[in-house]
Amino acid sequence: MSEQLKPCPFCGNIPYIEKIPLWHGSHGYYGCFKFDIHCDKCGCTVNLGKNNTIYTDEKQALNNAINAWNRRTKTK
Numbered sequence: 001m002s003e004q005l006k007p008c009p010f011c012g013n014i015p016y017i018e019k020i021p022l023w024h025g026s027h028g029y030y031g032c033f034k035f036d037i038h039c040d041k042c043g044c045t046v047n048l049g050k051n052n053t054i055y056t057d058e059k060q061a062l063n064n065a066i067n068a069w070n071r072r073t074k075t076k
């Protein structure tokens, strides 16, 4: 079970999750992903902490991203 995403703290829109491969460019983390959470209404972004799969598995990385987003919602 994943955490539920809370609405955007600025505009109330429901954000979307994007899964991005990390091996584009010169980074070389082949097979690793990161999860970004975006609001396509106001375009705000959040520092999502350990949102990649370099040091953790995919499910944990996704949960880290969602938890970081939800904490941001509470503080604003």
Ligand SMILES: [Zn+2]
Residues within 6 Å of the ligand: 008, 009, 010, 011, 012, 013, 039, 040, 041, 042, 043, 044
């Ligand atoms: Zn927004």
